[in-house]
Amino acid sequence: MSEIQTLAEELRGCLKKFPNFPLEGILFEDFLPIFADPKHFQKLIDAFKLHLGDRKIDYIVGLESRGFLFGPALALAVGAGFIPVRKPGKLPGPVYVAEFQKEYGSDKFEMQQGVVPKGANVVIVDDILATGGSATGAYELVEEKSGGKVVEFLFVMELDFLKGRDKLKAPVFTLLSGQPEKLGS
Numbered sequence: 161m162s163e164i165q166t167l168a169e170e171l172r173g174c175l176k177k178f179p180n181f182p183l184e185g186i187l188f189e190d191f192l193p194i195f196a197d198p199k200h201f202q203k204l205i206d207a208f209k210l211h212l213g214d215r216k217i218d219y220i221v222g223l224e225s226r227g228f229l230f231g232p233a234l235a236l237a238v239g240a241g242f243i244p245v246r247k248p249g250k251l252p253g254p255v256y257v258a259e260f261q262k263e264y265g266s267d268k269f270e271m272q273q274g275v276v277p278k279g280a281n282v283v284i285v286d287d288i289l290a291t292g293g294s295a296t297g298a299y300e301l302v303e304e305k306s307g308g309k310v311v312e313f314l315f316v317m318e319l320d321f322l323k324g325r326d327k328l329k330a331p332v333f334t335l336l337s338g339q340p341e342k343l344g345s
Protein backbone atom coordinates (compact mmCIF):
# COMPACT_ATOMS: atom_id res chain seq x y z
CA MET A 161 0.00 0.00 0.00
CA SER A 162 1.36 3.48 -0.85
CA GLU A 163 1.91 6.08 1.88
CA ILE A 164 -1.07 8.05 0.54
CA GLN A 165 -3.33 4.97 0.65
CA THR A 166 -2.23 4.22 4.22
CA LEU A 167 -3.07 7.79 5.28
CA ALA A 168 -6.40 7.59 3.42
CA GLU A 169 -7.43 4.36 5.15
CA GLU A 170 -6.58 5.88 8.54
CA LEU A 171 -8.82 8.83 7.67
CA ARG A 172 -11.63 6.53 6.52
CA GLY A 173 -11.90 5.36 10.12
CA CYS A 174 -12.82 8.91 11.19
CA LEU A 175 -15.81 9.31 8.86
CA LYS A 176 -19.36 8.98 10.18
CA LYS A 177 -22.40 8.12 8.06
CA PHE A 178 -25.90 9.52 8.64
CA PRO A 179 -28.72 7.85 6.64
CA ASN A 180 -31.52 10.11 5.38
CA PHE A 181 -29.77 13.43 6.12
CA PRO A 182 -30.52 16.14 5.10
CA LEU A 183 -33.19 14.43 2.97
CA GLU A 184 -34.76 10.95 2.70
CA GLY A 185 -32.60 8.76 0.46
CA ILE A 186 -29.29 10.58 1.09
CA LEU A 187 -26.51 8.81 3.00
CA PHE A 188 -24.61 11.76 4.47
CA GLU A 189 -20.84 11.34 4.85
CA ASP A 190 -19.62 13.44 7.79
CA PHE A 191 -15.89 14.21 7.61
CA LEU A 192 -15.86 16.74 10.49
CA PRO A 193 -14.34 14.25 13.01
CA ILE A 194 -11.06 14.53 11.05
CA PHE A 195 -10.66 18.12 12.32
CA ALA A 196 -11.36 17.26 15.96
CA ASP A 197 -8.00 15.49 16.19
CA PRO A 198 -4.87 17.36 15.05
CA LYS A 199 -3.13 14.08 14.15
CA HIS A 200 -5.90 13.25 11.69
CA PHE A 201 -6.06 16.80 10.33
CA GLN A 202 -2.29 16.61 9.73
CA LYS A 203 -2.72 13.28 7.92
CA LEU A 204 -5.28 14.83 5.60
CA ILE A 205 -2.90 17.65 4.67
CA ASP A 206 0.06 15.24 4.35
CA ALA A 207 -1.87 12.96 2.00
CA PHE A 208 -2.84 15.79 -0.36
CA LYS A 209 0.65 17.30 -0.17
CA LEU A 210 2.22 13.96 -1.06
CA HIS A 211 -0.15 13.67 -4.00
CA LEU A 212 0.67 17.15 -5.33
CA GLY A 213 4.40 16.48 -5.04
CA ASP A 214 6.63 19.22 -6.40
CA ARG A 215 4.17 20.57 -8.96
CA LYS A 216 4.00 24.38 -9.13
CA ILE A 217 0.65 25.36 -7.65
CA ASP A 218 -0.13 29.09 -7.49
CA TYR A 219 -3.53 28.91 -5.76
CA ILE A 220 -5.71 26.50 -3.87
CA VAL A 221 -9.36 27.40 -4.49
CA GLY A 222 -11.65 26.14 -1.70
CA LEU A 223 -15.42 25.80 -2.00
CA GLU A 224 -17.72 27.17 0.71
CA SER A 225 -18.34 25.74 3.23
CA ARG A 226 -16.50 22.49 3.76
CA GLY A 227 -13.69 23.28 1.35
CA PHE A 228 -12.78 26.14 3.71
CA LEU A 229 -11.99 23.70 6.52
CA PHE A 230 -8.78 22.40 4.96
CA GLY A 231 -8.11 24.47 1.81
CA PRO A 232 -6.14 27.21 3.66
CA ALA A 233 -4.05 24.65 5.61
CA LEU A 234 -3.20 22.82 2.37
CA ALA A 235 -2.34 26.12 0.66
CA LEU A 236 0.15 26.96 3.43
CA ALA A 237 1.61 23.45 3.32
CA VAL A 238 2.33 23.64 -0.43
CA GLY A 239 3.35 27.32 -0.50
CA ALA A 240 0.31 28.45 -2.51
CA GLY A 241 -2.23 31.23 -1.99
CA PHE A 242 -5.80 30.48 -0.93
CA ILE A 243 -8.85 31.82 -2.77
CA PRO A 244 -12.42 31.24 -1.58
CA VAL A 245 -15.37 30.44 -3.82
CA ARG A 246 -18.44 31.56 -1.89
CA LYS A 247 -22.21 31.22 -1.89
CA PRO A 248 -24.05 34.26 -3.30
CA GLY A 249 -24.01 37.67 -1.64
CA LYS A 250 -20.99 37.11 0.63
CA LEU A 251 -18.13 38.62 -1.37
CA PRO A 252 -17.61 42.40 -1.74
CA GLY A 253 -16.80 44.10 -5.04
CA PRO A 254 -17.30 42.78 -8.56
CA VAL A 255 -17.77 39.00 -8.68
CA TYR A 256 -18.14 36.28 -11.28
CA VAL A 257 -21.20 34.06 -10.84
CA ALA A 258 -21.79 30.42 -11.83
CA GLU A 259 -25.06 28.50 -11.38
CA PHE A 260 -25.07 24.70 -11.02
CA GLN A 261 -27.08 21.60 -9.94
CA LYS A 262 -26.13 19.50 -6.85
CA GLU A 263 -27.14 16.10 -5.40
CA TYR A 264 -30.01 17.80 -3.59
CA GLY A 265 -30.93 21.09 -5.29
CA SER A 266 -29.43 23.92 -7.31
CA ASP A 267 -27.06 26.62 -6.11
CA LYS A 268 -24.80 29.49 -7.17
CA PHE A 269 -21.15 30.20 -6.48
CA GLU A 270 -19.26 33.49 -6.68
CA MET A 271 -15.58 34.44 -6.91
CA GLN A 272 -14.09 37.93 -6.77
CA GLN A 273 -12.96 39.29 -10.12
CA GLY A 274 -9.21 39.83 -10.50
CA VAL A 275 -8.07 37.42 -7.76
CA VAL A 276 -6.97 34.63 -10.12
CA PRO A 277 -4.38 35.96 -12.58
CA LYS A 278 -4.68 34.70 -16.17
CA GLY A 279 -2.70 31.47 -16.61
CA ALA A 280 -2.29 30.82 -12.85
CA ASN A 281 -2.09 27.14 -11.84
CA VAL A 282 -5.09 26.40 -9.64
CA VAL A 283 -6.12 23.32 -7.63
CA ILE A 284 -9.79 23.22 -6.62
CA VAL A 285 -10.51 21.47 -3.30
CA ASP A 286 -13.68 20.29 -1.58
CA ASP A 287 -14.79 17.58 0.85
CA ILE A 288 -17.08 15.50 -1.38
CA LEU A 289 -17.53 14.92 -5.07
CA ALA A 290 -21.20 13.97 -5.45
CA THR A 291 -22.91 14.94 -8.74
CA GLY A 292 -19.97 17.21 -9.66
CA GLY A 293 -22.25 20.26 -9.87
CA SER A 294 -20.36 22.35 -7.31
CA ALA A 295 -16.99 21.48 -8.82
CA THR A 296 -18.30 22.35 -12.31
CA GLY A 297 -19.42 25.76 -11.02
CA ALA A 298 -15.99 26.39 -9.50
CA TYR A 299 -14.25 25.29 -12.72
CA GLU A 300 -16.36 27.78 -14.67
CA LEU A 301 -15.31 30.60 -12.29
CA VAL A 302 -11.59 29.76 -12.40
CA GLU A 303 -11.02 28.63 -15.95
CA GLU A 304 -13.80 30.12 -18.08
CA LYS A 305 -14.42 33.46 -16.29
CA SER A 306 -11.00 34.25 -14.73
CA GLY A 307 -8.66 32.62 -17.26
CA GLY A 308 -6.81 30.47 -14.68
CA LYS A 309 -5.71 26.88 -15.35
CA VAL A 310 -7.37 24.17 -13.25
CA VAL A 311 -4.56 21.64 -12.92
CA GLU A 312 -6.56 19.25 -10.72
CA PHE A 313 -9.59 18.77 -8.48
CA LEU A 314 -8.91 17.27 -5.02
CA PHE A 315 -11.64 15.72 -2.87
CA VAL A 316 -11.56 13.80 0.39
CA MET A 317 -14.32 11.49 -0.82
CA GLU A 318 -16.20 10.60 -3.98
CA LEU A 319 -19.72 9.12 -4.14
CA ASP A 320 -19.11 6.55 -6.86
CA PHE A 321 -22.71 5.90 -7.90
CA LEU A 322 -23.19 9.55 -8.95
CA LYS A 323 -20.25 9.44 -11.39
CA GLY A 324 -19.51 13.12 -10.81
CA ARG A 325 -15.95 12.77 -12.08
CA ASP A 326 -17.25 12.07 -15.61
CA LYS A 327 -18.56 15.67 -15.74
CA LEU A 328 -15.31 17.36 -14.75
CA LYS A 329 -13.01 18.90 -17.34
CA ALA A 330 -9.72 18.57 -15.39
CA PRO A 331 -8.01 15.59 -13.66
CA VAL A 332 -9.70 14.38 -10.45
CA PHE A 333 -8.02 12.93 -7.33
CA THR A 334 -10.03 11.59 -4.40
CA LEU A 335 -8.52 10.10 -1.25
CA LEU A 336 -11.48 7.80 -0.60
CA SER A 337 -14.11 6.19 -2.77
CA GLY A 338 -17.52 5.39 -1.33
CA GLN A 339 -21.18 4.52 -1.92
CA PRO A 340 -21.10 2.22 -4.97
CA GLU A 341 -24.93 2.35 -4.94
CA LYS A 342 -27.59 4.84 -3.89
CA LEU A 343 -28.96 4.38 -0.35
CA GLY A 344 -31.77 1.79 -0.35
CA SER A 345 -31.09 0.43 -3.87
Ligand SMILES: O=P(O)(O)OC[C@H]1O[C@H](OP(=O)(O)OP(=O)(O)O)[C@H](O)[C@@H]1O
Nearest residue numbers: 224225226262263289290291292293294
Ligand atom coordinates in the same frame (compact mmCIF):
# COMPACT_ATOMS: atom_id res chain seq x y z
O1 LIG B 1 -20.98 17.29 -6.27
P1 LIG B 1 -22.19 18.03 -5.75
O2 LIG B 1 -23.48 17.35 -6.11
O3 LIG B 1 -22.18 19.46 -6.14
O4 LIG B 1 -22.18 17.96 -4.17
C1 LIG B 1 -21.04 18.16 -3.39
C2 LIG B 1 -21.13 19.42 -2.60
O5 LIG B 1 -22.27 19.35 -1.71
C3 LIG B 1 -21.86 19.69 -0.40
O6 LIG B 1 -21.88 21.09 -0.21
P2 LIG B 1 -23.15 21.90 0.30
O7 LIG B 1 -23.25 23.13 -0.53
O8 LIG B 1 -24.35 20.99 0.31
O9 LIG B 1 -22.86 22.23 1.81
P3 LIG B 1 -21.68 22.94 2.61
O10 LIG B 1 -21.99 24.41 2.61
O11 LIG B 1 -21.79 22.31 3.98
O12 LIG B 1 -20.35 22.66 1.97
C4 LIG B 1 -20.44 19.23 -0.34
O13 LIG B 1 -19.70 19.92 0.69
C5 LIG B 1 -19.91 19.58 -1.71
O14 LIG B 1 -19.49 20.94 -1.77
Ligand SMILES: Nc1ncnc2[nH]cnc12
Nearest residue numbers: 186187188189263288290
Ligand atom coordinates in the same frame (compact mmCIF):
# COMPACT_ATOMS: atom_id res chain seq x y z
N1 LIG C 1 -23.98 12.24 0.58
C1 LIG C 1 -23.35 13.35 0.98
N2 LIG C 1 -22.74 13.41 2.19
C2 LIG C 1 -22.10 14.56 2.57
N3 LIG C 1 -22.05 15.65 1.83
C3 LIG C 1 -22.64 15.63 0.63
N4 LIG C 1 -22.74 16.56 -0.34
C4 LIG C 1 -23.45 16.03 -1.36
N5 LIG C 1 -23.81 14.78 -1.09
C5 LIG C 1 -23.31 14.50 0.15
Ligand SMILES: [Mg+2]
Nearest residue numbers: 224225226227
Ligand atom coordinates in the same frame (compact mmCIF):
# COMPACT_ATOMS: atom_id res chain seq x y z
MG1 LIG D 1 -19.81 21.97 0.08
